Amino acid sequence: MTDLPKAKTRPASNWSAIWVLPLIALLIGGWLAWRAYSETGIEIQVRFESGEGIQANKTEVVYKGMSVGKVKTLKIDDEGSSKGVIATIEMNKDVEQYLKTSTRFWLVKPSVSLAGITGLETLVSGNYVAVSPGEGEPTRKFKALAEEPPLSDAKPGLHLTIKADRLGSLNRGSPVFYKQIQVGQIKSYVLSADQNTVELKVFIEPTYASLVRKHTRFWNASGISIDANLSGVKVRSESLASIVAGGIAFATPENRKDSPPTDPSLPFRLYEDFDAAAAGIRVKVKLSDFEGLQAGRTPVMYKGIQVGNLKALKVDPDLSSATAELTLDPLAEDYLVTGTQFWVVKPSISLAGITGLEALVKGNYIAVRPGDKGGASQREFEARAKAPPLDLRSPGLHLVLFTDNLGSLEVGSPILYKQVKVGSVQSYQFSRTKKQLVIGVHIEKEYEGLVNASTRFWNASGITLTGGLTGGIQVKSESLQSLMAGGIAFETPEAKAPLQKRIPRFRLHASHDDATQKGAMVTIKVDRADGLRTGTPVRYKGLDVGKIEDVDLTDDLQSVLLTARITEVPERIARVGSQFWVVKPELGLIKTSNLETLVTGQYIEVQPALKNLGPQKDFVALTNPPEIAKEEAGLSLVLSAARRGSLKIGVPVTYREITVGKVTGYELGQTADRVLVHILIEPKYAPLVRSGTRFWNTSGFGFDYGLFKGATIRTESLETLIQGGIAFATPDGDRMGVPARPEQTFPLFDQFEDEWLTWAPKISLGK
Numbered sequence: 001m002t003d004l005p006k007a008k009t010r011p012a013s014n015w016s017a018i019w020v021l022p023l024i025a026l027l028i029g030g031w032l033a034w035r036a037y038s039e040t041g042i043e044i045q046v047r048f049e050s051g052e053g054i055q056a057n058k059t060e061v062v063y064k065g066m067s068v069g070k071v072k073t074l075k076i077d078d079e080g081s082s083k084g085v086i087a088t089i090e091m092n093k094d095v096e097q098y099l100k101t102s103t104r105f106w107l108v109k110p111s112v113s114l115a116g117i118t119g120l121e122t123l124v125s126g127n128y129v130a131v132s133p134g135e136g137e138p139t140r141k142f143k144a145l146a147e148e149p150p151l152s153d154a155k156p157g158l159h160l161t162i163k164a165d166r167l168g169s170l171n172r173g174s175p176v177f178y179k180q181i182q183v184g185q186i187k188s189y190v191l192s193a194d195q196n197t198v199e200l201k202v203f204i205e206p207t208y209a210s211l212v213r214k215h216t217r218f219w220n221a222s223g224i225s226i227d228a229n230l231s232g233v234k235v236r237s238e239s240l241a242s243i244v245a246g247g248i249a250f251a252t253p254e255n256r257k258d259s260p261p262t263d264p265s266l267p268f269r270l271y272e273d274f275d276a277a278a279a280g281i282r283v284k285v286k287l288s289d290f291e292g293l294q295a296g297r298t299p300v301m302y303k304g305i306q307v308g309n310l311k312a313l314k315v316d317p318d319l320s321s322a323t324a325e326l327t328l329d330p331l332a333e334d335y336l337v338t339g340t341q342f343w344v345v346k347p348s349i350s351l352a353g354i355t356g357l358e359a360l361v362k363g364n365y366i367a368v369r370p371g372d373k374g375g376a377s378q379r380e381f382e383a384r385a386k387a388p389p390l391d392l393r394s395p396g397l398h399l400v401l402f403t404d405n406l407g408s409l410e411v412g413s414p415i416l417y418k419q420v421k422v423g424s425v426q427s428y429q430f431s432r433t434k435k436q437l438v439i440g441v442h443i444e445k446e447y448e449g450l451v452n453a454s455t456r457f458w459n460a461s462g463i464t465l466t467g468g469l470t471g472g473i474q475v476k477s478e479s480l481q482s483l484m485a486g487g488i489a490f491e492t493p494e495a496k497a498p499l500q501k502r503i504p505r506f507r508l509h510a511s512h513d514d515a516t517q518k519g520a521m522v523t524i525k526v527d528r529a530d531g532l533r534t535g536t537p538v539r540y541k542g543l544d545v546g547k548i549e550d551v552d553l554t555d556d557l558q559s560v561l562l563t564a565r566i567t568e569v570p571e572r573i574a575r576v577g578s579q580f581w582v583v584k585p586e587l588g589l590i591k592t593s594n595l596e597t598l599v600t601g602q603y604i605e606v607q608p609a610l611k612n613l614g615p616q617k618d619f620v621a622l623t624n625p626p627e628i629a630k631e632e633a634g635l636s637l638v639l640s641a642a643r644r645g646s647l648k649i650g651v652p653v654t655y656r657e658i659t660v661g662k663v664t665g666y667e668l669g670q671t672a673d674r675v676l677v678h679i680l681i682e683p684k685y686a687p688l689v690r691s692g693t694r695f696w697n698t699s700g701f702g703f704d705y706g707l708f709k710g711a712t713i714r715t716e717s718l719e720t721l722i723q724g725g726i727a728f729a730t731p732d733g734d735r736m737g738v739p740a741r742p743e744q745t746f747p748l749f750d751q752f753e754d755e756w757l758t759w760a761p762k763i764s765l766g767k
Contacts (some may be wrong), residue, residue, distance in 0.1 A: 041069065041090035046105045046129070047077055048144045051085035053127040061105075061129045063091055068092045089129070102134030106145040106713070150187035157184070158209035160262075162200040162218055162248070163192070164270035169222045169246035176202055177221060177249040183208035186248065199271065202248065213252050213259035218270050219277035221244035249274070276311075281333055283308075283326045285342045285366070286382045290315070290322040292346060292364035299346075300326055300366045307332055310366060319493050324366070324383075332370065336378060339371030345385040347653065356661075386411070389426035389440045392503070396423070397448035401439040401457055401488070401549050402431070403508035404534060408461045408486035415441055416460060416489045422447035432553060435533070439508065441488070446692065454494035457508050461486035491516070507549045507563065519546060520570035524604065526579050526621040529560040530582065531602035538564050538580075538604045545573060545606065564604070574617060577609025580623040590695035634661065635686035637740060639677040639695050639726070639748035640669070646699045646724035649744050653679050653726045654698070660685035663726065677748060679726065687763050690730050691737030694756050696749040699724035727752070732761035 048054065051074050061069030069091035077084040091099065109127040132149060151171065153159050164170075167189060176184035184204035192199050203213060248270065252259060262268075271277035287293075293313055300308035308328035316321045328336070346364040366383075369391060406428060415423035427440040443451055445761050488508065493516075509515035512746060526532070529551050538546035550563035566573045583605045644666055653661035661681040669676050683688055726748065730736060740746075 005541040042096050044089050044140045046087050046142045046144050048085045061131055063131050068095050097132035100134050101136030101139050104132045104145055104149055104697055105142055106130055106148055107573045157206045158191050158204040160202045162270045163265040163267050165198045167198045175247045178211055212262050215256035215259040216250050216252045218248055218250040218268050219274050219279040221249035276327055281328045284380045285324045287324055289344050298365055302368050335370030336375050337371040337375030338378050341369045341388050342381055343367055343387050382748050390442045395445040397443040398503050399441050401508040402436050406437050407459055413486040416487055417450055453497035453499055455490050455492045456515035457488055457490040458508050458512050460489035519565040519567035520574040522574050522617050523566055524562040524619045524621050525559050540606050572608045575609050576613040576616045579607040579626050580604055580619050581625050633683050635681040636742050637679050638745040640745055641675045641748035644675045651724045655688055684765055689740040692735045694728045695728040695746050696752045698727045708765050729759045730760045730761050737759055
């Protein structure tokens with residue numbers, strides 16, 4: 001037996017290389033499953049009004065030129081009253097975050113309109129669904145828009161609102177031009193809340209946004225504008241695109257080049273055309289006279305230059321007036337303020353001459369006079385019935401005349417100097433009090449030096465007849481023109497008498513003789529003009545020394561200014577120190593005076609100055625007649641009282657109900673806690689006042705009532721009952737005291753004590 005090696009044994013292995021292939025297949029299958037899951041799109045549903053142009057598994061969803069989804073299925077929407085189509089769309093998973101409630105979908109397809117061709121690329125690629133991401137809550141159901149939405153307000157550029165009276169041929173996408181370059185487009189339009197205007201949303205490209213300023217004007221540039229007249233034919237169009245599709249143009253007026261940037265929140269106005277925008281200030285004027293005016297033809301003129309046009313004329317329901325809509329040049333914008341005046345000019349022939357002659361050629365027109373620059377802006381006015389007076393800013397002298405009667409004067413009547421016309425009447429109206437007429441006069445610049453403060457004006461209208469049986473009859477007339485149309489003449493006696501006011505005032509005398517009356521002119525300021533009028537006399541000691549020629553309010557309306565002519569001794573009256581006051585009737589139980597003024601009327605009294613301290617022309621009337629200053633003899637005393645009561649200067653001081661003195665004045669004490677009453681005791685009765693004398697106020701009456709003794713009413717006298725008074729009593733015996741000294745002070749009691757009435761000292765009176 002052969003010794004063979006013993007075989008070694010080992011366990012068999014369970015793993016085989018064949019298992020590698022199933023493992024690899026498993027990994028590949030898992031990866032494919034994960035990839036399929038991760039790339040699976042998100043299904044959403046979009047409702048369209050119609051499925052026309054949409055194909056399942058073909059129509060894509062495009063965002064900014066990139067495909068982000070595809071329509072999978074289409075089915076009819078059976079829900080709701082209106083039938084539609086629901087498209088199931090598979091969206092890319094990476095756009096899930098944009099599927100919000102405000103996300104919008106719409107179908108893009110080729111469209112040809114006057115505004116242009118859109119969706120042209122779909123002719124090659126086919127229709128597609130466009131998407132615009134939005135904000136809101138996540139959702140999977142949407143409703144497609146019928147058309148492409150307007151540009152977003154978030155898009156860089158300038159977004160504006162423009163209000164138009166009507167839409168016309170404008171549409172979405174209509175271009176916006178600046179100097180015939182398209183710089184933007186109309187985004188959308190909607191009827192305003194009040195349904196009176198159309199609100200256009202406009203987008204301006206960022207490059208051109210700075211061209212729009214605060215005072216920029218927009219106008220409708222659609223179609224062709226043709227203006228034909230005798231001068232020729234003018235054709236205007238912005239561009240071929242605006243002729244076909246409509247459009248808007250804008251520009252900033254030359255006078256507004258410094259206009260600040262616009263505020264996008266404030267809307268602009270869309271003017272009808274270029275002319276309306278160029279002279280585009282709309283103004284409404286209410287007219288009482290609108291004869292011969294034609295909308296579109298009647299011009300608005302300023303000093304012979306056309307500054308606007310009448311765009312529309314609407315007669316009011318009562319047929320008595322009309323409202324004119326004017327379009328004025330932008331240069332006039334700063335002058336359309338409070339004070340601007342409008343009126344209708346038409347030919348007029350009168351005795352004063354021919355006016356509005358140019359209207360015979362060009363037809364009736366509307367004239368305008370601008371107000372002062374800087375006033376409150378205004379766009380609605382009421383026209384004057386006739387042309388206003390010459391502008392106060394015009395060269396020459398403007399003055400005012402006051403008269404009681406207008407006579408035959410009218411606007412245009414001449415102002416004559418030595419029978420040469422140097423000016424004219426510009427206007428006339430009643431004064432504030434309606435008692436006089438105020439005439440506005442203009443003196444031409446080359447003649448304004450002929451008028452100064454000494455000038456006298458008189459009415460030179462018509463014919464003046466003078467004469468008698470022995471001397472014959474003399475006929476006077478200033479000129480043929482003044483004979484027919486009325487007129488005013490003047491003369492200036494003094495070479496140097498400067499005017500005091502920018503617009504001086506003069507009295508218009510009835511005749512030459514009245515105007516050349518000699519005397520000095522003075523002004524007297526009074527609180528009120530009750531009973532005072534032109535012709536009221538100025539008197540001194542009952543004699544007429546002058547008369548009032550004019551009554552008017554002061555500039556501050558607080559007082560009345562009397563203009564008077566002093567004809568007697570004017571050099572003694574019209575000087576410093578003279579005093580004037582109004583004499584009026586006084587009626588009372590105690591005192592009655594000046595009763596003659598009840599018949600003759602009130603008048604002005606004057607007290608001439610005693611000393612010549614120089615001339616004076618302006619005076620302020622005294623409230624009461626002046627006290628004639630003189631030294632009166634007697635014993636002057638001072639009474640100290642808690643209050644003045646009804647005491648007045650001049651009330652009596654009595655002793656045993658006999659008047660022995662009077663009150664001469666009163667004032668507050670040094671510490672203002674007492675009233676000091678000054679009295680004067682007549683010399684004859686001065687010994688009655690002693691150091692023990694008691695003074696009391698006798699004003700009014702005393703009432704004493706008792707159950708058993710009845711009622712007793714006491715008063716010093718009827719005079720003291722009404723106007724007040726002071727009484728005193730002096731004791732007898734040792735209490736009498738020594739005689740009172742001048743200016744000695746005594747207390748003034750409110751009432752007497754019964755004992756005082758029993759005092760009866762024997763005192764010798766002086767002579």
